[in-house]
Amino acid sequence: MKLSHPRALMMMVLVTMMWSIAGVTARHLESAKSFEITFWRSLFTLLSLLVILPLFQGREVFAKVRNGGAMLWISGVCWSVMFTAFMVALTLTSVANVLVTMALGPLLTALMARALIGHRLAARTWAAIGVAGLGIAYMYGAQFSLGGDEMVGTLVALCVPFAGALNWTVVQRSQAQGRNIDLVPAVMVGALLSALATLPLAYPFQATPHDLRLLAGLGLVQLAIPCALSVVCARVLKAPEVSLLALLEVIFGIALAWWGANEAPQATVLTGGALVIGALVMNELLGWKQQALQRSSSRSA
Structure with a gap:
């Protein structure tokens, strides 16, 4: 599939909309809880990818899994942690808490790449990390004062950007060593590992047919299809x-x-989230501008 730049932009917006339905869908489940939710979503994601990936990449996708080596399986473990922690966190705390915490991913990736690979960080990135850290500290401070499931859920959600940061760092290191990891088969491995890890914890199954339809929709529409796109x-x-x-x-x-489940975000989450997202946006925009200036100067030279 070949896309023009405007169509790729529109498709990426559609992808983010598909990713975003997990929270509101989870709020409409009737009986499924915690690890059972994760098990069914991961299983349906795996089944969907077993159909979708051969359509995109042919049967060679299975050879990529067999021959991917340790790095592909490390990446798969990271994906499984993300799948599991995300859904478990949604059962413990608000959608806003989980999503704002996940937004730390790019900055945690930059820090991990600095620590493990030696990538140098620009001053703007250090500034963004500092501002985002203040936002998260403000948000987490309110959660710690409340205690209970809210605090636990927010800490579980933090596993998602950490696993994502490790995942991208592994990929970057492998590419630097001349070994390319295809992330899409790694997602399929992650779905498999997540389903296997949560299966013993999912008993006794309590999901109703209504729940299974919603979770099948999450596996296909919220993960498998947007992953490929x-x-x-x-x-x-x-x-x-x-x-x-x-x-x-x-x-x-x-x-x-907020609209579909009447879950209004807390003021502390909105404030902390605004700092995190604002820091990320400014960092990316400044980096984009700097790259454009470098390209312009190199052409003029």
Whole structure:
């Protein structure tokens, strides 16, 4: 599938909208709880990818899994942690808490790449990390004062950006060593590992047919399809564009939970989230501008 730049932008917006339906959908489940929710969503994601990926990449996708080596399986473990922690966190705390915490992913990736690979960070990125840290500290401070499930859920949600940061760092290191990891088969491995890990914890099954329909929809529409489409978009869009558009998931997700499940975000979450997202947007925009100036100067030279 080949896309023009405007169509890739539109498709990436659609992808973020599909990602954002998890929270509001989880609020309409009748009986399924915690690890059972994760098990069914991961299983339906796996089954969907077993159909979708051969259509995109042919049967060679299965050879990529067999021959991917340790790095692909490490990436798969990271995906499984993200799948599991995300849904468990949604059962413990608000959609807004989870999504704002996940928005830390790009900055945590930058820090981890600095620590493990030695990537140098620009001054603007350090500033963005500081501002986002203040936002998260403000939001987490309110959660710690409340205690209970809210605090636990927010801490579980923090596993998602940490696993994502490790995932991208592993991919970058492998690419630097001349080994390319195809992330889409790694997602399929992650769905498999997440389903296997949560199966023993899912008993006794309590999901109603209504729940299973919703969870099947999450596996297909919220993960499998947007995963495949985002890979197509990433071939056309620049990294800053993808990073900025991905932040729409936070906005869409909070809005959908507010509108579709009457879950109004707390003022502390909105304030802390504004600091996090503002820091990310400014960092990406400044980086984009700097790259444009460098390209312009190199052409003129």
